Amino acid sequence: MTPSRTTLRAAVGTVSAAVLAATVLTGPPAAAVSPAAPVSAATATRTPGSVKFIDITGDGGVVLKANVSTPAGADGTRRYPVIVLPTSWAMPQVEYLAQAQKLADAGYVVVGYNSRGFWQSGGQIETAGPQDIADASKVIDWALAHTPADPQKIGMGGVSYGAGISLLTSAFDKRIKAVAALSGWGDLIGSIYSGRTQHRQAAQLLGGLGELTGHPGPELRGILKDFLGSNLAKEQDMITWGKKRSPATYIDKINANGAAIMLGNAWGDSLFPPNQYADFYEKLTGPKRLEFRPGDHATAEGLGLLGLPNDTWSHTRQWFDHYLKGTDNGIDRAAPVLLKSRSTGAYEGYQSWRDVPSGHRKIELTGTQRIRTNIDSGANGGLVFLSSMLDQFFRLPPMASIPLLPRSVAAVWESGRYASEQRVRGTTRLHTTVTGTAESGTAIAYLYDVGPLGLGRLVSHAPFTFHGKTPGRPFGVDLELFSTAYDVPAGHRLAVVVDTVDPLYIEHNPSGARLTFSSPADDPSYVSVPVREGGQPSHKA
Incomplete structure (x- = not known):
């Protein structure tokens, strides 16, 4: 039978201290902003430099709770690059507001939205399935119709779940010119089923948080039941489900579309180990960058979500500046593989992942x-x-x-x-x-x-x-x-x-x-x- 809420809460409880610590690092408190009452897309008028909380109609009519930040002085007479940020798994729509406001101050239109099935957004959790990809394209459509967004300068990014959705969308939406995928995955099966071994705590954590903050559908519940129950009769079904949600499956489409892709991850990522991201990076043929730092899932960029100085977000900003604005900031000439030692905290640059060991x-x-x-x-x-x-x-x-x-x-x-x-x-x-x-x-x-x-x-x-x-x-x-x-x-x-x-x-x-x-x-x-x-x-x- 499907695990009960009590069972999943107990599973999450086995790592409760870690979850609380990660929550502090990966999500700004609601008190950091003062949300206005949600308004419909048709009535979302903006004042210069404003943040508005809105509803966007996603795939199949599902309502996505979102917020849009616009540059100060935006009056409709010029276009700005736009960045779309899907939320992380189980995170509320205010997740990116601190970074969105910084990006808006730098001349970007930024739209953050709650991924379907979580918090107040409609629908069921699709785990980066086709409807999540369609939602992302719908959000881009909305931004082009209701903000001063430049249709030639569209970027996507996000942390964890938002990173995965961004990479997948870049395979199916040719409008996307740049992606910053932080603490994401290239291979979902290679992440939580590496070595043909179920990563128990990772799956329990994802399943438990999904139950507590969202609306898992029968497909996700069935996959988790079979996965955690070691149902080998359904192993191939699980692998097929995971491949459908893996950017590596669509690497040819991603390369053909040519978006500039920046990947960032932590050496100790409990959900998406670094190997699978490095393998994905090596298969990319367009402009690309790979950064690894000490820490666990989303902790390398977590403090940046609170608006604090953060290398990962600084490099993300430089990536978007160069590939969306055309700024000559040198990031395209810097060593494309950047590693931070767990022992010294020093940065090391390499020309490729293969060049790292000598x-x-x-x-x-x-x-x-x-x-x-x-x-x-x-x-x-x-x-x-x-x-x-x-x-x-x-x-x-x-x-x-x-x-x-x-x-x-x-x-x-x-x-x-x-x-x-x-x-x-x-x-x-x-x-x-x-x-x-x-x-x-x-x-x-x-x-x-x-x-x-x-x-x-x-x-x-x-x-x-x-x-x-x-x-x-x-x-x-x-x-x-x-x-x-x-x-x-x-x-x-x-x-x-x-x-x-x-x-x-x-x-x-x-x-x-x-x-x-x-x-x-x-x-x-x-x-x-x-x-x-x-x-x-x-x-x-």
């Missing part, structure tokens, strides 16, 4: 290790939102004592001590041979920075799940850990840990199952860690 450090996974399943060894990825925010603001990633990890439930390999600092940059890859005692199973691989006392600080991790394997027959596993930028101090080691339980994920290990990790002579097991050797100059934001 070498690799291989850790041989020698010997044979056999572990029991269904027991948490103490190695884990932390809690959704909370752990990566602690890393962002206090440089405190999840930690584990590597010598104390019970070897009966955790396979552990360590490198030697490094004589010099190892600047991990990019995507760590694991290759190993696994033999299970059951046809299904789940394991989670972790990479730790281990200090002299054996305390490991999490560098990266990723889960993988298998089904339909013959018990007792070895098979190969290739796994990408989540991309990162982390500096391992001289004198430290790197440790690879594999166990079978992590609160972030749903695991598929039958009771009493065992997993064996081996390294055949003709196919040795290893972890390849990407590093940046030599000096890479820091770049100012």
Whole structure:
């Protein structure tokens, strides 16, 4: 049966502290503005520099609650670039007002609207489905008909859900010339089902917040039920549903339309890991930019939503200035890949994502290790939102004592001590041979920075799940850990840990199952860690 509101509230409650912290960072309080009474599109007259709360008719006649900000002095005698901002998942329509007012002061018409199915907007939550894309185009139509918007200078952007809708709309609406997609996704399935493993806390959080702030339809409820219930009979249906909502599915259309696309994300994004965004970025052929910073979902740009100084929003403004206004501000000549180190906070610029690592450090996974399943060894990825925010603001990633990890439930390999600092940059890859005692199973691989006392600080991790394997027959596993930028101090080691339980994920290990990790002579097991050797100059934001 479909999870009840009580069940979903309980799920959200498991990460309540993190959610509250994220809410502070990702949404301005209602008290920040004084909304006027909503008015219809036909009666939405503007005063110079005003903010008006309006109703816009979306696809199928659904009413979208929106607000429009116009430049001071706008009198209808000239046209201005327009930026459309769909709200994030579960956020109210005032989400972008602080940034909208800044953009309006800089000469933009800005229309922010509540995505269908959330808060006071009509309809049901479509999860960036075709009706959400049609809504975005309807909002553009409204802006061109009721504001001094320039039809040749249309941009879209947003955070999280708004980022995904913006990217998808750029595939189907050729009028869009520039997009800023912050904390979004290129591949929805590759985000919350990476390694064929359900990201439990992420899905529970999205489902719970959808129930509390919106109107999920039967399709979304069914997908969540099957996803969280591990209904393998519906797996292909879930994958098809997710692909339909993934910008990567429409990459040829996006490239053909030629919008300038800026992508921003956090290294520790609990909902949309950085790997899938980097892969999407590499497939873009038009003007493009990729920025990664420390933090979790939407925390890198969150303070900017409160109107505070913020690098992500400053770069977003520069992106729109150049590609909508034609301002020669140099962002088109700057290094298109900008990374901020989790360890130092310094910026580094690269010409492509492939150029980020200049070498690799291989850790041989020698010997044979056999572990029991269904027991948490103490190695884990932390809690959704909370752990990566602690890393962002206090440089405190999840930690584990590597010598104390019970070897009966955790396979552990360590490198030697490094004589010099190892600047991990990019995507760590694991290759190993696994033999299970059951046809299904789940394991989670972790990479730790281990200090002299054996305390490991999490560098990266990723889960993988298998089904339909013959018990007792070895098979190969290739796994990408989540991309990162982390500096391992001289004198430290790197440790690879594999166990079978992590609160972030749903695991598929039958009771009493065992997993064996081996390294055949003709196919040795290893972890390849990407590093940046030599000096890479820091770049100012």
